[in-house]
Amino acid sequence: MASVAQFLRSKASQTVWSTQASASVYDAIAIMAHRQVGALIVAHEGRIAGIVTERDYARKVVLMDRSSRNTPVRDIMSTAVRYVSPEQTTEECMALMTGHRIRYLPVITVGEVIAMVSIGDLIKNQMSEQENTIRRLEHYIHGDSLQATHGRFQAGRRQI
Template identity: 35%
Template sequence: MYLVSDILKEKGHNVWTVSPDTPLLEALQRLAEKNVGALLVTDGEKIAGILSERDVVRMIARKGVCPLDLPVHELMVREVITVTPRQSLDDCMKLMTEKRIRHLPVLEEGRLVGLVSIGDVVRWVIDDQLHKIHDLEGYITGSYGR
């Protein structure tokens, strides 16, 4: 069973952040520049929220406008669901499915150490399944371990 720490070993520990007062335009530019779907909103060392592309789209659909000077704290999600490096990828998939979210900040002893996305988790789960299939095929055909 793979853990969040396995993803972070390969992916790295970079987390792209903005402050709560960052204008939406600047946050959108950062999303594009870093080619990511979400930014963690931090106030010093504290997680204040998370801002995703979905949040911006939903605000535009609701209000009918996109005020680019709006500070991100006005549309970020404040209740951020986190995981630890020791949690399984099955735990992550369950959380993401139940809560309908795509990004999980990773905290270790209260300190931010990374962020995993649904894409990261699915990639690892598929790779694990492919290895299991290969091993089973080898066992069935008698070529296992050759």
């Protein structure tokens, strides 16, 4: 499995969107909708205070019949922020996410959030890795490799 740093190089965007703990939930959801993301880092006095997700909104605002315009993000955000470092593997990310039933992981290095990884990103990456493996195996089985093996080309080409 690839490291988070390797995975991030292939990710289209590494922009991390955030909001303030004092912002309204409505404003946070508007940012998520505009930026087409499902989670925001929540900051307070220049530090990470938590993470707010669409799931937090659904469960802690909609189902509790709160007003998103009058509820501050700090009232619904998750404060136990799980995170990973660039050196960790994508496999470790998947294990952490499934083990804690979370969908988003900030990537933090030297106290700074440098990216956000979603379960969707990781699944897409895993599917791509599996497709590449299948393609390589098919080429191997069909002898499409152009590498010489034991003095012969593969795929029944003539001996040298």
